[in-house]
Amino acid sequence: MNTTPVTGDVRQRILHTGQIIISGRGFSSVGLNEILKAASVPKGSFYHYFGSKEAFGEALLDDYFTGYLVQLEERLSQPGISNAERLIGYWTHWRDTQHHGDSSGKCLVVKLAAEVSDLSERMRQVLQRGTEQIIARLALAIDAAIADGSLPSLASTQGNATELATTLYQLWLGASLRAKITRDQVPLDAALKATYALLNLSPNLTATQKRNEP
Template structure:
């Protein structure tokens, strides 16, 4: 069966993401990527002008999937948006515990590695993070409209703090090979999103 242009590009991106989560962006060589993906060198350069352009496309794809998953989860339930946000992070914690994987997500893996070395990749990370924070902000604003969340002065600040807390806890769990930082983050998120009195 012949693969389409999209299939080949997607396959390279998927393979690259898996390798980057394991090794990091700079440690992943193009020869290794092409060998694991089973595609010729010409195919890579047909889709991506450089390794950096590949990195940008990989991050954009990663955040698009992450954002779609988060929005789908929050939009799937028309009830209590506060509880839905809490459920999302609780589910993320449970998934992390079940998989016993400290490899971490792509944004955790690459944030410190590429931000000082690649401005296009830093911009992709920034844009992806801002989209997640905007979706969380919208959910918190809905929760306030529903009166399921105590009034906060700035929903965007709270959403940013939740994202920063989870990102930092994910990194610390990776460093320590211990789930406790994420468990502590989950408890703090609960405190940050109090139900009305």
């Protein structure tokens, strides 16, 4: 048993360490002992916070989505640019962070969705809830971009924005999965090109320039 003294926020340390390891290798192939050893946490501390590996998986996904939504809100609220530019910035950041080999920044939805949705109904529900929250926030940004004139009107209803946000999010999940197979950025570049087309924006024309055209 690891006897290294435990300090700080132990629960968060376990979750953070687990996310890094599981992002690289998946949920089922990683044992608790490996996570606890890397986190320098004794096994008894794990069961103080999590009743089982499945409960740990639920907490891991909840924690991931909490952090992701905070970062998404920051990215979609940047001052000084249009809402369309904020949206493009979000997907450009996705492209730039999802093709390299560092697992610490990889999308946990892409890594775990197929595996744990069949393994655990409770974890599947966390994935569904979290992805729906992401799509809802993207839909708000699309509506805001229509309102500020940086995106053309989609008939300007929340339902249309939600449909478009869903299509875009699913496009990027698929492109990220494809990039894992090709081990290059090509699928993500194609997703960004398709995103510009779906939003009716030119890749050679910034959202601010488009908005300010006569």
